[in-house]
Amino acid sequence: MKTNQTEIIGDLYNLLLNPATRDWERSLLRAAKLGIDNGANFDDQIAKLEAEFRPLALRNNLTPDVTDFYLKITDDPMAGSSFDLAIHYAKDGPHQARAIFAGGCFWCMVEPFETQPGIISVISGYTGGHMDNPTYEQVLGGYTGHVEAVEIIFDTRVWNYKKLVELYWQLTDPTDAFGQMADRGSSYRPVIFVANEEQRQIAEQSKQDLATSGKYKHPIVTAIEPASTFWPAENFHQQFYQKNPKRYKKLKRSRGQFLSFQRIQNKIWQRVGRKKE
Incomplete structure (x- = not known):
């Protein structure tokens, strides 16, 4: 020991x-x-x-x-120390801003953002509910109204909010209001949480552009809601892709296969629609 x-x-x-x-x-x-x-x-x-x-x-x-x-x-090297949440509670610097996205299980929402240049921190957590300090068990049980989400702190000299929203669309199924892929229930619904009017306008316009692009057969149902208190999740959930690489790879592969299949279906639907015209 x-x-x-x-x-x-x-x-x-x-x-x-x-x-x-x-x-x-x-x-x-x-x-x-x-x-x-x-x-x-x-x-x-x-x-x-x-x-x-x-x-x-x-x-x-x-x-x-x-x-x-x-x-x-068990002296597992993945145990590590507690995830440092200091940046979550600190005031943003002069070239920092935040974005909050919910897109199903937060285990799969961290790595695609965190590995990008200019992303300062990605924190898994819960938001949009009616209870303080919710636990994973409570959120999963649907008792608190929260969804699993990620808070992204980014360098505004490298990223702008519009680019982040565009990346978010690539990671989620915007036509599914009741979860994402195999994750079902209200705690997995897709939501863009906006911190101010500028973010709202960008998110609304991006959603409208996606709806009129013809890329999807079904309506775009991802919600756009005001940001509320973001509660960081337990240490186990932070940077899950690093702590549990084998399990994460399976989840990422399954998620990627679903989205790829959906895109193929949508392309076929687009072609059929053009021929009918």
């Missing part, structure tokens, strides 16, 4: 108090902490806890914060 015992015990305590921890996870964590508090061997208790969590961890069925804890106690 490379990790400091005091740090692990602190993590146990925090997870017991964490409202997102499931009851059965909490019961295992409580048993481990009680054992340590009562003088049981620390390494034995943590090894037992790891073995109990392992079957669910292998199937990605632990809650995000417990997943981070599991990675830590």
